[in-house]
Amino acid sequence: MTARYRGLVMGDVIKLMLNDAELASCVGCGLCLPHCPTYRVTGEEGLSPRGRIAAMRSVAWENAPVDDTFVRFMDTCVQCRGCEPACPSGVQYGHLIEGTRHSLAEAKRTTPWWQRAGFKVLGHHRTLLAGSTFLAIAQRLRLVPKRLGLGPLPVRRGPALRSTGSDTYVFTGCVMDAWQRGTHRATQRVVEATGATCSVAGRGGDCCGALHIHAGLEDEAKRLAGKVIASMPGDAPVLVNSAGCGAAMKDYGHLLDTAEARSFSARVRDVHEWLAERIDSLPAPDATRARPAIIVQDPCHLRHVQKAHLPVRTVLGRYADVVELDDEGLCCGAGGAYSALQPALASDIRSRKIAAIDRAKSTSAATVVASANPGCSMHLAAAGATVMHPLDIVADLMP
Ligand code: SF4
Ligand code: SF4
Numbered sequence: 434m435t436a437r438y439r440g441l442v443m444g445d446v447i448k449l450m451l452n453d454a455e456l457a458s459c460v461g462c463g464l465c466l467p468h469c470p471t472y473r474v475t476g477e478e479g480l481s482p483r484g485r486i487a488a489m490r491s492v493a494w495e496n497a498p499v500d501d502t503f504v505r506f507m508d509t510c511v512q513c514r515g516c517e518p519a520c521p522s523g524v525q526y527g528h529l530i531e532g533t534r535h536s537l538a539e540a541k542r543t544t545p546w547w548q549r550a551g552f553k554v555l556g557h558h559r560t561l562l563a564g565s566t567f568l569a570i571a572q573r574l575r576l577v578p579k580r581l582g583l584g585p586l587p588v589r590r591g592p593a594l595r596s597t598g599s600d601t602y603v604f605t606g607c608v609m610d611a612w613q614r615g616t617h618r619a620t621q622r623v624v625e626a627t628g629a630t631c632s633v634a635g636r637g638g639d640c641c642g643a644l645h646i647h648a649g650l651e652d653e654a655k656r657l658a659g660k661v662i663a664s665m666p667g668d669a670p671v672l673v674n675s676a677g678c679g680a681a682m683k684d685y686g687h688l689l690d691t692a693e694a695r696s697f698s699a700r701v702r703d704v705h706e707w708l709a710e711r712i713d714s715l716p717a718p719d720a721t722r723a724r725p726a727i728i729v730q731d732p733c734h735l736r737h738v739q740k741a742h743l744p745v746r747t748v749l750g751r752y753a754d755v756v757e758l759d760d761e762g763l764c765c766g767a768g769g770a771y772s773a774l775q776p777a778l779a780s781d782i783r784s785r786k787i788a789a790i791d792r793a794k795s796t797s798a799a800t801v802v803a804s805a806n807p808g809c810s811m812h813l814a815a816a817g818a819t820v821m822h823p824l825d826i827v828a829d830l831m832p
Contacts, residue, residue: 447540449493451532456493458524459486465516465524470764471509474781479506482516482526489533504542507533509775511768511782512647513733518740527738528687531646538649548774552650555607556657558639562590565611583773584814590614594621598630601707602671604661604682605633607640609675609807616807619828620674620704623748626831627714631672638664643681646688647769658685662697671697672704674824676735676806677769679703683739703735705805705823709744718752719832726799727753727826728790730813732806736762745805749823752830756799760789767812779812787816801826 465482466472472481479488479502488506491497507530514527537543544552554561569586571577594605594617601624605617621631637660645654662685665671673679679701681688686695708715718724727749729742736742742762746755766772766782790802790813803823804810810820 447492447499447536447542448496449489449533449536451489451493451529452525453493455525455528456486456490458522459483459520460522461487462521464521465519465526468515468519468761468763470511470513470515470766470782470785471778473763473785474778480509482520482524485510486524486526486529489529499537499540499542504537507537508543509778511733511764511766511771511775511779513764513768514737515733515762515764518737531649531651534647534649535651536649538651544648544650548648548770549650552645552648552653555640555644556653556660558607558610561607561611561639579815584811586612587614591618594618594631594633596630596632597621597625599632599667599669600629601631601669602634602665603631603704604638604641604665604671604673604675604678606673606675606678609678610639612811613807613822616674616822616825619822619825620672622828623708623715623824623831624672624704626716627708627711629711632665632669634661634664635666636664637661641678641681642688643677644769646681647771651688654681655689658682658688658694661685662689662694665697668700670707671701672707673701674704674805674822676703676732676739676741677808679741680734680738703739703741703744703805705744705748706739706741709747712747712751715748715751715827716832718830722830725753725801725826725830726756726797727823728756728758728793728797728799728802729823730758730765730786730790730802730804730809730820731762732804732809733762733764733768735805745803745823748827749803752827754799756793756797758786758789758793760785763789765809765812767806767808769808772808772812772815780816783812783816786813787818790818 478484642654642657686698731742765786766779772779
């Protein structure tokens with residue numbers, strides 16, 4: 434059994450039971466600092482990966498009390514994991530922050546009841562759809578505060594995906610199905626253009642638990658992961674069009690530590706990875722139609738965690754000219770629920786991404802940004818960017 438993390442409350446001291454080898458692996462070189470969005474906008478050591486790991490060591494190894502400063506350091510981490518690929522020592526920062534957030538949540542130092550109630554709804558799809566419709570109507574009546582960073586939500590979302598065969602599963606998820614269901618239909622159209630058929634998950638396959646893991650609600654995430662695995666039996670690949678969901682589902686083996694979970698995770702593919710391997714099966718571009726220029730924004734969980742950002746270029750590049758940003762994949766500040774929970778920092782981080790988008794626009798004919806994660810696209814759209822999922826663009830351009 435691999436080491437798992439648990440948080441124990443000892444009086445007013447919280448003992449972080451982190452993996453010592455992982456915690457010790459940071460050599461303090463600081464090479465990760467320029468890749469950390471919270472360090473970039475604040476310049477604060479405590480809001481850098483190195484500073485956060487030092488704080489974790491103080492609590493885990495020296496029984497330092499968990500005070501408000503420690504909680505702030507951990508709460509303000511976007512969990513973008515931009516620090517991981519930059520680290521020459523291979524520090525598994527994602528494991529460290531997830532373990533710490535889990536310990537803090539268990540000790541009720543983070544994730545208050547109203548957040549837990551909100552996360553609970555994500556696993557109840559009908560309730561989520563009804564709540565989303567209510568929220569969309571409230572938006573139209575200007576009753577939803579703009580600081581929540583929600584783009585315009587759909588009052589009507591159109592028909593849900595229907596199974597057409599058993600070659601693949603297309604995972605539809607919770608928020609993505611409620612807010613961007615049209616992207617699922619586009620995904621099915623593009624996948625089926627290769628000649629493959631699609632199934633949808635059975636009962637219980639509604640929410641992957643990614644947001645719960647971010648919030649430290651590991652037990653709830655495990656429960657949801659078990660349901661997702663049971664909802665897609667067999668050995669067909671599980672195609673995911675949301676970067677955050679795909680990253681979480683590829684990590685079920687680590688989360689649940691079972692052979693069944695590891696086997697399921699091995700079937701999970703970001704849909705662009707799967708399509709890029711079949712790129713010649715997609716229809717040839719319409720030669721009479723001009724190729725649009727499209728700016729690509731890499732969601733952190735696609736680029737830093739799944740390392741599946743290049744296939745997006747392969748798929749999009751069949752029909753459009755890809756325009757790159759010059760910020761080396763710096764986080765946009767969306768971070769699951771981060772933009773709602775840390776609006777000031779999320780906005781400061783986003784400003785840098787918007788500036789990079791503006792630079793790309795000024796040197797190309799591109800006006801549209803492609804993003805393969807619903808959180809990023811809504812966060813950027815709330816700042817005025819025109820953002821579409823890559824497969825919405827591809828489905829529009831396919832003959
Ligand atoms: S996960 Fe992102 S925000 Fe958190 S320390 Fe690493 S780079 Fe910084
Ligand atoms: S996390 Fe990695 S890159 Fe950052 S200070 Fe530690 S060893 Fe260096």
